Amino acid sequence: MKLLALVPARGGSKRLPGKNIKPLAGKPLIQWTIQPALESQLFCDVLLSTDDQQIAETGKSLGCLVPWLRPASLSSDTATSIDVALHALDWYETEHGKVDGLVLLQPTSPFRSIDTLQETTRLFASDMSKPVVTVSPVQQHPAWCFFQDEAGISPCLGWEESNKRSQDLKPAYALNGVVYITPPEVIRKENNFLNNKTRAHIVNNIDEIIDIDTEDDWKHAEITSRKFN
Numbered sequence: 575m576k577l578l579a580l581v582p583a584r585g586g587s588k589r590l591p592g593k594n595i596k597p598l599a600g601k602p603l604i605q606w607t608i609q610p611a612l613e614s615q616l617f618c619d620v621l622l623s624t625d626d627q628q629i630a631e632t633g634k635s636l637g638c639l640v641p642w643l644r645p646a647s648l649s650s651d652t653a654t655s656i657d658v659a660l661h662a663l664d665w666y667e668t669e670h671g672k673v674d675g676l677v678l679l680q681p682t683s684p685f686r687s688i689d690t691l692q693e694t695t696r697l698f699a700s701d702m703s704k705p706v707v708t709v710s711p712v713q714q715h716p717a718w719c720f721f722q723d724e725a726g727i728s729p730c731l732g733w734e735e736s737n738k739r740s741q742d743l744k745p746a747y748a749l750n751g752v753v754y755i756t757p758p759e760v761i762r763k764e765n766n767f768l769n770n771k772t773r774a775h776i777v778n779n780i781d782e783i784i785d786i787d788t789e790d791d792w793k794h795a796e797i798t799s800r801k802f803n
Contacts, residue, residue: 575699577755578666579617579677581607581638582658584649585626589788594624594681595632596792599799603786604629606684608636614691617677619670623662625649641665656765663758674702676761678754682786684795685802686752690782694775698755705772706755709747710783717743747774750783 583594583604595602601609604622611620622633625644633640642665648658655678663676675698679686690708698706717735720727729736735743753775754767761767777783781798785791 575675575695575702576618576671576673577616577675577677577695577698578663578673579611579620579679580659580662581611581620581622581633581679581681582655583622583624583626583629583633583681584644584653585624585629586649586651588651590786590792593786593792594626594629598684598792598795599802602632603684604633604681605636607679607681607686608633608638610686610688610691611679612637614688616691616695618673619666620679621662621666623648623658641669656761656767659761659767663761667758673758675755675757678756678767680751683750683752683782683784684786685782685784685798687779687782690752690775690777694753694755697773697775701773703757703771705757705760705768706753707768707772707774708750708752708754708777708783709774710750710777712746712748715740715743715746717746747776750777751785752777752783 587593594604598606608620611617619639622638622640623644624630630640630643648661659676667673694706694708717731719730721730756767760769784795784798786795
């Protein structure tokens, strides 16, 4: 099985300027993702996609493959993760041959474990035609979530579900952003990392699913990082 790990790390960040190389417990944020990916020895390469020279140099020093800086069209706020993934995938397969799967590892999830990398790749290996994604149990069940319009509120899953006891509800899970593994043909055909055949690996560790987007998230990550030092 040939898997390419992709670490997307844009230079611009409005909420947390420079966050991708901002030190977290003494290490640039991207190192928390790159280091375990390399140590796992699960991937043919760990490719860093960035538009920022300083991030690129940091990635190279950590052992990442950094063959180019992203074109301007992929460096704006409107560029999607799919656009970035297709750019990296097309280049890599042209230069290094076909891969069985693309593994998206976002630096904003710094505490993913090597165990999770191993479990998700093992699940993907059992049927490489189907994407794999990590999920976690939801904090608020969708049966108790509501839409609102001019007429009032209506439960997302209908009134019957909203009246059930918690123990009678079917378990629900949310994407946590820790790992996405997708066959190249799915990305290209469906322009998405997921489809209706996607399988899930459940991550219950609350530290592992921390996602850094705001200043408060960063403060939370700083506290959590002390457990890893």
